Each structure stands twice: as structure tokens, then as C-alpha cells.
Amino acid sequence: MPDVRIRPMTDADVSTAEEISDDAFFALDTAHRLPSAPAPRRRSPEHRAAWCARTRGFLASDPDGCWVAEKGDEVVGFATSFRRERVWCLATFAVRPGLQGAGIGAQVLDPARAYGADLPRGMLAASVDPRALRRYHRAGFRLHPQLTLHGAVERSTLPRVGDVREGGADDLAWMDDLDRARRGGPHGPDHERLLAAGRLVVTTDRSGYAYTNGATLALLAAEDDDAARRLLWECLAGAGERYEIPHVTSENYWAVEVALAARMDLRAQGYLGLRGMTPPTPYVHHGALL
Structure with a gap:
């Protein structure tokens, strides 16, 4: 053109x-x-x-x-x-x-x-637009289907969650180290935007963190599935009438198990495009900040 x-x-x-x-x-x-x-x-x-x-x-x-x-x-x-x-x-x-x-x-x-x-690494969150998907594939990105977990949380299923607390600016250094291990780079300046948009929850042993605004899980990273489950249950405990967990790849099935236990629904929605890496786990990425 x-x-x-x-x-x-x-x-x-x-x-x-x-x-x-x-x-x-x-x-x-x-x-x-x-x-x-x-x-x-x-x-x-x-x-x-x-x-x-x-x-x-x-x-x-x-x-x-x-x-x-x-x-x-x-x-x-x-x-x-x-x-x-x-x-x-x-x-x-x-x-x-x-x-x-x-x-x-x-x-x-x-x-x-x-x-x-x-x-060496690249990440993108892709919609279902077939033209964009072909373009990403030609650019060397492998496309991994995602699930969105959504619905009202059945409060009676919520377990008692321990060893989590509210996070803050003093936690950002170790959180960035965890991001390096999961995806190859820290969130750095992006934490400021995430902090302004919602609540930060961290594990007391510094094994994971999550951002949530009461309606949507924005980002979650952890060292192991147990820490990831505890963080997600804590986010569900603070949920409003309905809650959404987007961008869940099959490698993060621990999140599907938690959502189904909470009587939530699931649907296929979009793709995680990756170059030079496999889907990070335990990790639920942000749509724009990855």
C-alpha cells in the first residue's frame, strides 16, 4: 500500500x-x-x-x-x-x-x-483474528491456546488460605527476580501501573505474587503450583459478584483446577504467542504487560 x-x-x-x-x-x-x-x-x-x-x-x-x-x-x-x-x-x-x-x-x-x-525471547497476547495469527506465525511465534475462567465464585468452596499478605513497593525487587526466572525479564516500571490498578497479594515466603482488582486477575507469578494456588484462592476470596481469570494456558492447569473447584466456568479465548521460550508456569500473564 x-x-x-x-x-x-x-x-x-x-x-x-x-x-x-x-x-x-x-x-x-x-x-x-x-x-x-x-x-x-x-x-x-x-x-x-x-x-x-x-x-x-x-x-x-x-x-x-x-x-x-x-x-x-x-x-x-x-x-x-x-x-x-x-x-x-x-x-x-x-x-x-x-x-x-x-x-x-x-x-x-x-x-x-x-x-x-x-x-532471544518474545511474547504477545493474540486474539482470534485469523489474519493476525497468520502474521504472528510467519514471524516465528508459536501459538498456544488459552482459556478464560469466569463466573460467580461459590463462597462455600473457599479454603482457609495462610501465608499470604498484602504486598507493596518493598516486594518489587524479588518479584522482578521471579519474573526473570519465569519469562526472561522483570516487569520493572510496569509494576507502577499494576499497583495503581489493583491489589497486590504476595506469599510470606516470597514464592509468588498476584495482582487483582476484585473482578479480574491481572497477573500471577509463582515458584511452584502450591504457591500459585494459594494466591489464586486469595484472589477469589476477595472477588466481587463475578470474577475472571484470563490468559490461562494448558501448562497452567493448576488454575483450571482452582476455578472448577470454585464452580466457575471456562471458555477458550485467544492465544499466547511465544518465540524462543515455552509457556511460563506457574504464570498467568497480563494481556498487554505480558
Whole structure:
């Protein structure tokens, strides 16, 4: 597509990128919605603000990983990515609905991929969009199907959980070491965004941590399945009317066992794309911060 120009993303592009992302994923979720899945929803104003703040964080820490595609004077696609020591992560990638399938996505994704080409590992969270899946496969990513565990938590099933406590800034150093062991790089500056969005729960022996906001598990990493189960049960104990555990690969079946014991439902949803690594475990990744 010769009239498309690829250039670095700027702060002025962030709100447009958020709009494109919301439109693209709402359309995709609507088209591929399963009968058992909840109706797709647009982002709330709070979610939109958090998305923009997170993207501006990527611009500050990894400007060379963030790109937009312009057609005329209009931004029509974008890709944001970041590096964390030995791992490159694709945070978000979208093309405006109606312009997909014309090669714009491949063009804007290429410089973001090049930003992490020298790193041995790569991670991305993929939707069910078949065009994007083919693109990731061609780029060398192995696609691992994911489950989303969801529903009301049966309170009578909750066990008494010990050896967990509220976490804080003093825990971030050992948490980053755990991330290095699980995925090849720390979350570093991303912890600030995760702390602002929810509650941090850690094990007293520093064997694992989880971020939760009472409605969704945002991220969980542990040294072993026992620590991971304790953390997930603690998150379920603090759940509201309904709870969701997204991004669960088959290698993390401990999470499926906990969810089924709590009388929750499960559905297949999306893929974890990996290059140079196997699915981390025990580990439930964040959709954008991986």
C-alpha cells in the first residue's frame, strides 16, 4: 500500500490509537462472540484513561518500539512494544476496522518486531483474528491456546488460605527476580501501573505474587503450583459478584483446577504467542504487560 507512511508514535497519537484499538477489538469480539460469552462492551472512561496512561509509559520507556501507520493525514494503525532484559513484548497492535487486510498491519508491525529482533525471547497476547495469527506465525511465534475462567465464585468452596499478605513497593525487587526466572525479564516500571490498578497479594515466603482488582486477575507469578494456588484462592476470596481469570494456558492447569473447584466456568479465548521460550508456569500473564 504505497500511500501508507510508517513513523514513530508520538504523544499526540495516543488518543487516536486508543480509539482504533477499542473499535478494532470491539468489532472482533462482536464477530467472534461465543453464545456462552458475555456481550462485548466498549471501554469505560476509566479504562480508556488507563490505556492511554499505559501507552504513554511505553513511549517514555521504549519509544523505538512504538509505531503508527498514516494514510493521508489520518492514523489508521499502530503497534506498541517494549523490551525487558532478555524478552521483547508486543503490547498492542491494531488497524482501523474497514482497512484491515490491506497490508497496513504487516507494515506497522515490522519496525516494532525489529525493535526486539536481537533478544532471544518474545511474547504477545493474540486474539482470534485469523489474519493476525497468520502474521504472528510467519514471524516465528508459536501459538498456544488459552482459556478464560469466569463466573460467580461459590463462597462455600473457599479454603482457609495462610501465608499470604498484602504486598507493596518493598516486594518489587524479588518479584522482578521471579519474573526473570519465569519469562526472561522483570516487569520493572510496569509494576507502577499494576499497583495503581489493583491489589497486590504476595506469599510470606516470597514464592509468588498476584495482582487483582476484585473482578479480574491481572497477573500471577509463582515458584511452584502450591504457591500459585494459594494466591489464586486469595484472589477469589476477595472477588466481587463475578470474577475472571484470563490468559490461562494448558501448562497452567493448576488454575483450571482452582476455578472448577470454585464452580466457575471456562471458555477458550485467544492465544499466547511465544518465540524462543515455552509457556511460563506457574504464570498467568497480563494481556498487554505480558
